[in-house]
Amino acid sequence: MSTARVPRAKILCELCHDRKAIMKRPKNLQKICKECFYHVFETEIHNTIIDANLFQRGEKVAIGASGGKDSTVLASVLKTLNERYDYGLELVLLSIDEGIVGYRDDSLATVKRNQKQYDMHLEIVSYKDLFKWSMDEIVACAGVRSSCTYCGVMRRQALDRGATKLGISHVVTGHNADDMAETVLMNLLRGDTGRLEKSVNILTESSGSPVKRSKPFKYTYQKEIVLYAHYKKLDYFSTECTYAPEAFRGTARVLLKNLEAVRPSCIIDIIRSGEQLKLRPKKQRMRVSAVAQEVEVKRDGSVSLKPESSNTCERCGYLSNNRICQACFLLEGLEKNRAKVLIEGGNTAIAGAAKITRELEALSF
Amino acid sequence: MVMADGQVLKDLLLQIRDTLIKTPQDLEVFLEGESIRPGIIVLINDTDWELEGEEMYELQNRDLITFTSTLHGG
Ligand code: SF4
């Protein structure tokens, strides 16, 4: 360019009034500089942790690490906060190998680099080892449409087992405010009030699992996580899983992003609304489940109606008050289906998967 | 990417659409109509484009424009 352009006036940071603002916070539209961003980002997560009394001193905590931006930022920030505020936590990385070629093998390489960068122990549990099925095999048999249904059930159990193996009873995940608002929207649109109430909890414990889950990023915007990873030059992996995400979640996500474009605070507003929703205690449901005791499977994936009696899955030995656990239930259907495919050589896979999805919905895990 | 003098970021989006994006599926990930799809973070020389006038930002020589999607992955 021949003529020198007059540079735009710099916008000063609204917090320190000193440095150049580099971003606008979606939460409150504040324009802030990089240093102030790091500070408010980390401090808000610290406050969330303290307000929810999330950790106990000396606790061993596993970070569910996928190599993606959310869990990479989570590992980085928890390490920083653990040192800065002396939480006294022992942090380890826990990764799931779903067995998705071209996706998970690359992202696991990222997690292995993170292990060195953050100096944490890394434990990898694979679906293939636990269930004798990799996601690629499941998709080949059941079709791509219900991949996330299988994957979600198996992941929950795989995380539990990985944590238990390490003697850990607390797994933190990188779910952020956008994810949570998206889930609230989804449950709202489906009229799934039971899930709706639970979906905004920062900490979840269930009778069917010895491991509690928490979401320190509950109030953290996706945009800020991405910017934090970008400015801090964190090493993360950003390729999408080759199997399409659940269709309805995708729809809710687009809806949320469109809402956010008009009104950025809507993400936190949706979470706050979700927190205010409390269901009337359901007397009727108790009666129904008492009758249907043998087949009742609760929403949290547990099948415990009598918390004092705890059995194990007869196939895999995992905690379950049903004859078989949720993962084995799914895989059993798949094995029957695989046999059918082999015999008929036809295209029954998709129909079989759809049927299993319907059965699952009827069971309302 | 080479741009003519005096063009704004919007012109860049359209030029990317016309020259770099090959399939309608890819286009859908990037643009909605003629605007950037909500959920994509745009940085102009590492600064949030919301502070730089967004689509009306006047491009300058050697500007670095970064697009990051928040829609995928986790
Ligand atoms: S997108 Fe679905 S199949 Fe892929 S890793 Fe996530 S849950 Fe599993």
Ligand SMILES: [Zn+2]
């Ligand atoms: Zn500042």
Ligand SMILES: [Zn+2]
């Ligand atoms: Zn089992």
